[in-house]
Amino acid sequence: MRLSVTSDLWWKNAVVYCLDIETYADGNGDGVGDFRGAVERIDHLDRMGVTCIWLMPFFPSPDCDDGYDITDFYAVDPRLGTLGDFVEFMRVARDRGIRVIADLVVNHTSDRHPWFLDARSARDSRYRDWYIWSDEPEPDDPEGVVFPDKENSLWEFDEKTGQYYFHRFYRFQPDLNTSNPEVRDEIARILGFWMELGLSGFRVDAVPFLVEQVTDSGDGRLPDPHEFFADLRAFLNRRNGGAALLGEVNLPYDDLVKYFGDSLGNQITMCFDFIGMQNMYLSLARGDAGPLAAALRERPRPPRDAHWATFVRNHDELTLDKLSDSERQEVFAAFGPDEDMQLYGRGLRRRLPTMLGGDMGRIKMVYSLLFSLPGTPVLFYGEEIGMGENLDLEGRQAVRTPMQWTPNRNGGFSTADPAKIHNVVPSGDYGPERVNVSAQQRDSDSLLLWITRLIRHYRDCPELAWGDYAVLDCGARSVLAHRADADGETVLAVHNFSERETEAEVVLEGLDSSKVLTDLLVDGTVEISDEGRARFRLGRYGCRWFRVSTPETAPADSAGSS
Ligand code: GLC
Secondary structure (H helix, E strand, O other): OOHHHHOOOHHHHOOEEEEOHHHHOOOOOOOOOOHHHHHOOHHHHHHHOOOEEEEOOOOOOOOOOOOOOOOOOOOOOOOOOOHHHHHHHHHHHHHOOOEEEEEEOOOEOOOOOHHHHHHOOOOOOOOHHHEOEEOOOOOOOOOOOOOOOOOOOOEEEEOOOOEEEEOOOOOOOOEEOOOOHHHHHHHHHHHHHHHHOOOOEEEEOOHHHHOOOOOOOOOOOOOOHHHHHHHHHHHHHHHOOOOEEEEOOOOOHHHHHHHHOOOOOOOOOEEEOHHHHHHHHHHHHHOOOHHHHHHHHHOOOOOOOOEEEEEOOOOOOEEOOOOOHHHHHHHHHHHOOOHHHEEOOOEEOOOHHHHOOOOHHHHHHHHHHHHHOOOEEEEEOOHHHOOOOOOOOOHHHHHOOOOOOOOOHHHHOOOOOHHHOOOOOOOHHHOOOOOOHHHHHOOOOOHHHHHHHHHHHHHHOOHHHHOEEEEEOOOOOOEEEEEEEEOOEEEEEEEEOOOOOEEEEEEOOOOOOOOEEEEOOOOOEEEOOOOOEEEEEEOOOOEEEEEEEOHHHOOHHHOOOO
16 A cells, blocks of 8 residues: 555554553652653654554543543643643654644543532532533433442432532543533533644543433433534544544444444544454453454444554453453453452453463464554553553552553652652562563563564554455464455454464465465465465464565565465
């Protein structure tokens, strides 16, 4: 594919890297990460090949939900820096050719936001209708509580004004009323503000909840949620044609695709594939590629100008809510048998390497999968070096420990007294002495350099992102084989979910012995028969990526070997 084409929709084969300023790097030694620290680490991302940074919430916040409870949408939390520091970060990222997006958390505010303080001051307050009020909780309450460990209702009684307010998440996060046109205008203003400062888009928090219809607005006409996103996207692209929205939409595929919008994709640009992700873990637990293959086959094709986003882990619990009860129990048994590792009855508060018992071959296979499956890959900071979790921390905080840069004090995150660090780094096998950036930069077998290589190949194979793809039968239960075709070019990737070495055979329709498969990860080619058959061996948790080429264009010394 031509670069002149692929660079136009930059997000379609981007590499997104999610980081939290608070835990990434501390520039002033006070024990809290900040923009001044993070800016000095941008070259780490540049060297890896990251093309887009996703900043988790960095706005003023009482920090009761790790910054997802905001008191001012137009400022930087003073603990993390100033607007000046933010702009400097943006400028350095731009200088390295890296785009930046940020969390857009407008489903709710903090209960200490001035809008809410005003809203709850009187029933006729100027901001009353910016939130959702009711004389009684809705009859289906508490169905749909997101954090059952802390909440048992979606409605909280407000003493002063004698009504209940709605909160989808914690009670200190009152939901904004997005059917109010003033609220919609304000949300657009927030987008516009940060775009003026250089953001290339937003990760939209809690998409389906943002527009849910909790109560009838009175006139019997319920605003169409999809109209809201189409309007938001239109606004975004009027301000910046290339800006994109990355949506957190954890819904069954049929409901989810509606959030992409019309046949061109005029709503959320990219939606995370939570279903594929959950089935990947089921496949890993079983050593059987079947569940992931089935999910990928069932996964709808997004509209032309939209895309899936793929991920292995994120900052929340590894949710397994879309698996059946027995499937979830299988994944729990394999990767998080202790109750302390589980959360909300639906997920695990662990990172990948600990779940896989530190088996580096298996961990590397999972990241090979991430970069070869169709969808924009999104990494959570620390994944590139195989960080573990700290189960001593509460709930989801377990996976939000500081980035481990060096083997030194606080993992090189901060020079402060360790007692001042909020989320203490883990110790033992996954502590900074064993897992850190600086050691892995010098070790050619490290996960960091493996991921750097995968990113290079992924960027060299835009067919994976742009092409038509198909999951192929390959005669081995443990192997996932998929091919992507675009502009007459074909890429094939195969992954072995089993610890046993195995053979697989695929039929490559439309190809014959005039072509060969050139291995992109190791030297070698695999022949294709006249009928389009290709056979190959895969080691324990082996993975291979191939490009279809003519024998003449295959690397000179690789003919015949495999
Ligand atoms: C999203 C975030 C999560 C947060 C919640 C409420 O699900 O990923 O971290 O707690 O929204 O904002």
